[in-house]
Amino acid sequence: MDTQQHLSSVHTHEEAHHGHTHASVSHHAGGHHLLQVENLCVGFQMYETLPQQSSPAKGIACKEKQTKRFGFFSRTTTRQTMQWVIDHLSLSVHTGEILAVVGASGSGKTLLADAIMGLYDTNTCVEGVIYYDGVKQDASSLTALRGSEIAFVPQSVKSLDPLMKIGKQIGGDPARRAELFERYSLSTDVEGLYPFELSGGMARRVLLCTALMGNPRLIIADEPTPGLDLELAVQAMKDFRTFADEGKGVLLITHDIELALRVADRVAVFKDGTVVEETAVANFAAPHLLNHPFSRALWHALPEHDFSFEGEL
Amino acid sequence: MSRKHLFANEESALHEGNDASLQAASVQAATLSAQGFELPTVFHRPAVRRFNNRRQTKLICLVSAAILVAIALIGVLLMPVAMESDLSQARQAPSFEHPFGTDNLGHDMLIRTVAGLSTSIGIGLFAALVSSIIALILGTVAALGGKKADACITWLTDLMLGIPHIVFLLLISYALGKGFWGVALGVAFTHWPSLCRVIRAEVLQVKQSSYVAVARSLGRSPLYIALHHVLPAVLPQYLVGLILMFPHAILHEAAITFLGFGLPPEQPAIGIILSESMSYLSVGMWWLAVFPGLALLLVVLLFDRAGQGLRRLLDPARAQE
Amino acid sequence: MSVLELQQVSFSYGAKTVFANCSLSFDSHERVALYAPSGRGKTTLCRLLAGYSKPQAGQVLLDGQPLPQMGPCPVQLIWQHPEQALDPLLRMQTSLQEAGPLEEDVLHRLGIKPEWLTRYPRELSGGEMQRFCIARALAVHPQFLIADEISTMLDALTQVQIWDFLCSYCDEHEVGLILVTHSQALQDRLATRVVNLDSL
Numbered sequence: 097m098d099t100q101q102h103l104s105s106v107h108t109h110e111e112a113h114h115g116h117t118h119a120s121v122s123h124h125a126g127g128h129h130l131l132q133v134e135n136l137c138v139g140f141q142m143y144e145t146l147p148q149q150s151s152p153a154k155g156i157a158c159k160e161k162q163t164k165r166f167g168f169f170s171r172t173t174t175r176q177t178m179q180w181v182i183d184h185l186s187l188s189v190h191t192g193e194i195l196a197v198v199g200a201s202g203s204g205k206t207l208l209a210d211a212i213m214g215l216y217d218t219n220t221c222v223e224g225v226i227y228y229d230g231v232k233q234d235a236s237s238l239t240a241l242r243g244s245e246i247a248f249v250p251q252s253v254k255s256l257d258p259l260m261k262i263g264k265q266i267g268g269d270p271a272r273r274a275e276l277f278e279r280y281s282l283s284t285d286v287e288g289l290y291p292f293e294l295s296g297g298m299a300r301r302v303l304l305c306t307a308l309m310g311n312p313r314l315i316i317a318d319e320p321t322p323g324l325d326l327e328l329a330v331q332a333m334k335d336f337r338t339f340a341d342e343g344k345g346v347l348l349i350t351h352d353i354e355l356a357l358r359v360a361d362r363v364a365v366f367k368d369g370t371v372v373e374e375t376a377v378a379n380f381a382a383p384h385l386l387n388h389p390f391s392r393a394l395w396h397a398l399p400e401h402d403f404s405f406e407g408e409l
Numbered sequence: 410m411s412r413k414h415l416f417a418n419e420e421s422a423l424h425e426g427n428d429a430s431l432q433a434a435s436v437q438a439a440t441l442s443a444q445g446f447e448l449p450t451v452f453h454r455p456a457v458r459r460f461n462n463r464r465q466t467k468l469i470c471l472v473s474a475a476i477l478v479a480i481a482l483i484g485v486l487l488m489p490v491a492m493e494s495d496l497s498q499a500r501q502a503p504s505f506e507h508p509f510g511t512d513n514l515g516h517d518m519l520i521r522t523v524a525g526l527s528t529s530i531g532i533g534l535f536a537a538l539v540s541s542i543i544a545l546i547l548g549t550v551a552a553l554g555g556k557k558a559d560a561c562i563t564w565l566t567d568l569m570l571g572i573p574h575i576v577f578l579l580l581i582s583y584a585l586g587k588g589f590w591g592v593a594l595g596v597a598f599t600h601w602p603s604l605c606r607v608i609r610a611e612v613l614q615v616k617q618s619s620y621v622a623v624a625r626s627l628g629r630s631p632l633y634i635a636l637h638h639v640l641p642a643v644l645p646q647y648l649v650g651l652i653l654m655f656p657h658a659i660l661h662e663a664a665i666t667f668l669g670f671g672l673p674p675e676q677p678a679i680g681i682i683l684s685e686s687m688s689y690l691s692v693g694m695w696w697l698a699v700f701p702g703l704a705l706l707l708v709v710l711l712f713d714r715a716g717q718g719l720r721r722l723l724d725p726a727r728a729q730e
Numbered sequence: 731m732s733v734l735e736l737q738q739v740s741f742s743y744g745a746k747t748v749f750a751n752c753s754l755s756f757d758s759h760e761r762v763a764l765y766a767p768s769g770r771g772k773t774t775l776c777r778l779l780a781g782y783s784k785p786q787a788g789q790v791l792l793d794g795q796p797l798p799q800m801g802p803c804p805v806q807l808i809w810q811h812p813e814q815a816l817d818p819l820l821r822m823q824t825s826l827q828e829a830g831p832l833e834e835d836v837l838h839r840l841g842i843k844p845e846w847l848t849r850y851p852r853e854l855s856g857g858e859m860q861r862f863c864i865a866r867a868l869a870v871h872p873q874f875l876i877a878d879e880i881s882t883m884l885d886a887l888t889q890v891q892i893w894d895f896l897c898s899y900c901d902e903h904e905v906g907l908i909l910v911t912h913s914q915a916l917q918d919r920l921a922t923r924v925v926n927l928d929s930l
Contacts, residue, residue, distance in 0.1 A: 200857070218455060223451045351883075394886055400915050404890060618814070626781065627830075637824075641820075
């Protein structure tokens, strides 16, 4: 069957299709895939510094000696290898849905956001299949979608331009901006400030406003909540919910499972560069509803539950 | 057969420089697509190089430095020859015998240019080094030495920047009796202020950083912190300052020599050669200015290349490029 | 056993008073959780306790003595943002050596992999950097350890691993642990005493 046609067609509440599964309870309005990522691989070309060493306890002492032996022009210090961080990852965001990607920090979740946004470092290798709204994308079309169709809430508050006043950076219609500011209890003075004058929480809220400002159909939020107190974080989550309910989509990348569970429809559990399980939020009610051992380990690790390791990692 | 492995094959092909295995990889890709597998879109790939970037940068650094050293050494050896004049060979246009031509007194311009470059490299390096060290010391002291030291040094910096430095340079050179040392010290003492400002700001920034506070809390002495945290942080700025100062120093040497306050006229130096050439340009002896001028440009570019490369190698943020 | 106390400490940023005449004491057997709304001065308090800044009035005393001026501070602070606490130009092993020799198993127990040692901070994740910061603080054998919201940026599994290690280490070596956290669940799990800064 023609993939493109199939992707944009309505399909019923099947739990498994297009290489991924989800529970029947998920918001799956028209069944339409807004974003579909298949077999995404992201790797880095790295210079090998030293050969791999054994025991960590002795690590420091022996490494020190070896560093000295490697000369400035030695071959060993300049050999390049490919390190794959994201490995055959597939996920999808339907219209009217929030998909939360949760997993260990440092496992490459941010790279996933960058890959979809078309932001690449010089030494990265990114390949896979990405459909947006049923249309297969390449690097240049992703760049074109960025900002207009897909909005990004970056992880680092350093993403604000330090030399531009906030009001100018957000841009757009002043009335809409005032409305957003009021919603996130930012005073209008903030428009006249520079990023360094903002507290961490304020900068975070400014980033949220920037993403909501335009009229995107998909928001990719990379850890949007650290630094916000609970009330504001919940507010931000509710806004994502409202946004999704308007028939748009949100890809929420976070490590804060508790918060994600409040608003998301489905949760993709991310481990070792791939999604090990895409499941309905309801399944996080009890560990036996989760399929993958890693998901169960995450469940047990939550301070609200057992706060311990369980199962294999 | 996954896509990842395909790429791995291409990688190893590159490393081995083996075109056959590269071809094999693309054949595999073609077969896969023929079998009805959907081929992934490649969104981004690192640029393919036979020599990787880091190695290439090291090579460029080394080669540029070697050429500079070679020019300087050959120039010193050629110095006596460059002074010899042969009136029978005077005013010759570039030829096989004299590739850069000869001047009014029959000096071979190639030899004279190389000797001149050697003098200029010497003055440039010396002046840039001394000047950047002054800037480093004053900048660091201003940032770390308390309010009074900071006020004094900032005042001095502003004062130096307020005076047009060619005037100051002429005065120092004249006071020191002109010649090599007059020019070198003149340039050295006038070029530190802007770099000093940059270094002061940079050191202040590092001083306020959390990691310096942590080092202090772990019981590290101010000297340790200066050597291990502050110095590496200002090194890139320092190197850029040094690189930018080198051509500046050479051009100033040329300028004050041209104005008659620099090197004695018999000494081969690019400034002298260029200023002498001025009077002969109108009679069509273009080679007197063109070749030495190009040679000067080349040396400055080489120095710039070496410096930029070194900076790239030292910067961990760009370590993987 | 040792005691860390704040005696009638006052601190203000310009006109804004953060603490006025505030007294508080901790002993090395307890794990105290501090909490307050943002902007109340939690980080300021941590900085005062670890000797990063000096109070304008009053004293910070460890066993009745002011904190030593020279040598490693016996009260170590672990920062909320590990990327700011590590020199971006140094490889992790160099940063670690700054604190002196480490106990054999600390790196292993913290889950630090040998290949991270030769990386720069920007090549590691927040959780990985935070482990190094903890190892570094422990290398000077502190009597008190202050953790300023160290787990807000970390995922659940890393959080468990780090707290698990910190609690057992502090029990073994009689190190007092002072933790700042918003999370009610963490306070309930970890602390033996909870202090609300607003009540001071």
